[in-house]
Amino acid sequence: MGCHMAVRGPRKDSPRLTARGAATRERIVATAADLMFRQGVTATTLDQVVDACGISKSQLYHYFPDKDALITEVIAMRERRMVSSQKPQLDQVRSMRDLERWRDSLVTGHRERDVPYRCPIGSLANELSCYDDARQSLAAIFSRWQGLLADGLVRMRESGELDPGADPAELAVAVIAALQGGYLLAETMQDEQPFLVALDMALDHVKAHVRTPVANLTQPDT
Template identity: 55%
Template structure:
């Protein structure tokens, strides 16, 4: 219901109002990613977005609504980036390119702040079952992209018939999220790359071997 009301309200905004709303939302997303949800106040958001109190409260009358919209923004943009890579995944080299893109993106901030979606989840999932289910849906969509990519690899003969795409995808996602956390605490993406390398090495155990004994890439 709240989401439907938010969409209805957004549809009534002028072009200028949409720009202001987007500026507020993106400022909030950046602050919550860097500072955390609990440490981010509406006053912080107002200052970072260069908006007045009346503008802020017109679009987001309370922090709960703002947080829910930040979750949707982060999830939508992250999953779209993942979709662009994983919808074409059909090889071990493609899996390595996926790893490289994630590590390189995280290296832009020296490994700080963690996964945009995972960091929010770690703060919020225990407080509200509806929020937990929303995160479960977002991570499920992300995981599904990996599962489908690995399934294509199995069906095309890159992976053996006994490879389990669901289990392999879960191991990759677990390595990724653990790697994000280790990179965040050390301010170094090396542990993230190591974790993903180990998970990909596990996938390679199921690679079909060519006559020369090398894995089919």
């Protein structure tokens, strides 16, 4: 995969898939996403995707003309799994306790994964940030994630829990940035503690802007 990579939008003239065809296409994307998450985008070949799916290469090319097209769909799937799945809970954030519940849910979700220390979005960004189209797509995902968090902080400020002078957008950036640093250290050290510390310190930073004192975060039992 060279620097010519282009992340494409969906083709408007794409034929409508049958239910079986849509299921096959979804399975290919899910398999590719899993392989790329575990071993990296560059290391994942189309032959590996074909073998893991148990399909022919002609079937894969029926849905995806090349690896770049497949990566485009992997990015979209990662957003659905990582960010869109958090939206219902982030939409309910109206207090520091709600934010702590989101934190607990995030930690639990990562502990249940086979590869718990890697961010599904950040890991793609680490490999694809030099490709402008992919970088823009991933930046948009991070912006959406930050926006969902910032919206919750706005609601906290409107309810009077957060100081009127607090900047929800800046606080959201701080939390997501701390998360990504925590992911990187946790993966490198194969230890979840850096992830927990980074996340809790980020929420403590938010808590510093809470008008009513809130007890310090306590980490769940390891």
